[in-house]
Amino acid sequence: MSDRHFAGPDGDGGDGAAFEAKALVDGCTMCRACVRECAFLQRYGTPGDLAGRFLAAQAPQEAVNPYACSLCALCGAVCPEGLSPERFFLELRRMAVRRGSVSLRPYGRLLAYEARGRSPWLAWRRIPSGCRTVFFPGCALPGTHSQAVRRLVRALREADPSVGIVLDCCIKPSHDxxxxxxxxxxFLPLVAFLEKQGVRRVLTACPSCHKVFRTYATGLETVTVWETEGLGRLLAAGTVSGDVLVHDPCPYREVPEAREAVRRAVRRLGLSVREPKRAGDRTLCCGEGGAVGSVSPDLARRWAERRKAEADGGVVVTACAGCTAFLRRSGLKAVHLADFIQDPVRAAHGRTLAAGSPRTYWNRWRLKKSLIKIYGAP
Ligand code: SF4
Ligand code: SF4
Known part of the structure; x- marks a missing residue:
């Protein structure tokens, strides 16, 4: 399934940006519904206005800094005209890279993280005979919650011994x-490899991986691991009590089944769900989206501050390792759903077992070693 809030056309030069800009110029009524929701637009102007200035100058830097946009797609979700301004900002980024007019030096750490995720040190895959489904846990969760990932793998294999495993990066940092x-x-060679092996379904744990697969691996079915029976077996029913606020990650804006699976899991544990004002397809970015923090930390913080006001000191549960880390750094009691697999009582009190860097790399390496043992000889 393609995602209208993600990828623009593959034009070269500024074609993609010009295409998206024309759509905004033609459709934007300057109603400012998106501007009211977004500090980035409040700084730069309405999408229609920005697109008009871009078309007049054909120079993105004269209109807007697209690297200050979180690519969160909330603007598209609230637009009464059905426009997708975030696609324009993504195309501006692509155009800047193609023209060599942006320095990616501020993102050196992020790109090194991506490269390590693809390296022989951390990447590994095993596709058992007859495999139709693979688990793709991504980079973040195996580092922060390696024990939970190991238990998920065991539970998935108990239900279906032919489930394969792919430890790799979905390349979302470079994409964004x-x-x-x-x-x-x-990314596309990985998809071709899976299809050639007969794989039909990919189980994801990370919302970013989920979005990448849904958008660019359209021959494969993409489902979150949180929707599988395996998770139910790992979450002991009724072990904790209280209420938690559920934070939906932006990539699940158009994936209601993933959002509902998280709420089901939380209720199964014995917790009641407190819905924030901005949830579901209107959810807020945690602040980490688009790597905005590397160039405009003030704009990144503004998102987390809004969520913090809604949480009002309570525990926040999310199914994204990136959101968990960013919200915690912003002072929220955020925990990952995987924390409940490892220690539900601790998680219900807002305490996470998430490891921090550089421990995360060690965890990923050890996870790979233990999965090689679990899977045995090919
Ligand atoms: S994608 Fe998010 S940050 Fe970017 S303009 Fe839209 S609402 Fe604002
Ligand atoms: S919500 Fe849509 S129509 Fe209104 S200003 Fe934003 S892009 Fe334009």
């Missing part, structure tokens, strides 16, 4: 930074 050609050259 506008390195589109690199993204395609790195």
């Amino acid at each position: 930074l506008g390195r589109h050609e690199f993204f395609q050259s790195a």
Whole structure:
């Protein structure tokens, strides 16, 4: 299934940006519904106005800094005209990379993280005979919650011994930074490999991986691991009590089944769900989206501050390792759903077992070693 809030057309030069800009110029009524929701637009102007200035100058830097946009797609979700301004900002990023007019030096750590996730040190895959489903846990969760990932793998294999495993990076950092050609050259061969092996379904744990697979691996069915029976077996029913606020990650804006699976899991544990004002397809970015914090930390913080006001000191549960880390750094009692697999009582009190860097790399390496043992000889 393609996602209208993600990928623009593959034009070269500024074609993609011009295409998206024309759509905004033609459709935007300047109603400011998106501006009311977004500090980035409050700084730069309405999408229609920005697109008009871009078309007049053909120079993105004269209209807006697209690297200050979180690519969260809330603007598209609230737009009464059905426009998708976030696609324009993504195309501006792609255009800047193609023209060499942006320095990616501020993202050096992020790109090194992506490269390590693809390296022989951390990447590994095993596709058992007859495999139709693989688990793709991504980079973040195996680092922060390696024990939970190991238990998920065991539970999935108990239900279906032919489930495969792929430890790799989905290349979302490069995708969002506008390195589109690199993204395609790195991600599409993985998809081709899986299809050639007969894989039909990918189980994801990370919302970003989920979005990448749904958008670019359209021949595969993509489902979150939180929707599988395996998770139910790992969450002991009724072990904790109280209420928690559920934070939906932006990539699940158009994936109601994933959002509902998280709420089901939380209720199964014995907790009641407190819905924030901004939830579901109107959810807020945690602040980490689009790597905005590397160039406009003030704008990144504004998102987390809104969520913090809604949480009002209570425990926040999310199914995204990136959101968990960013919200915690912003002073929220955020925990990952995987925390409940490892220690439900601790998690219900807002205490996470998430490891921090560089421990995360060690955890990923050890997870790979233990999965090689679990899977045995090929
Ligand atoms: S994608 Fe998010 S940050 Fe970017 S303009 Fe839209 S609402 Fe604002
Ligand atoms: S909500 Fe849509 S129509 Fe209104 S200003 Fe934003 S992009 Fe334009």
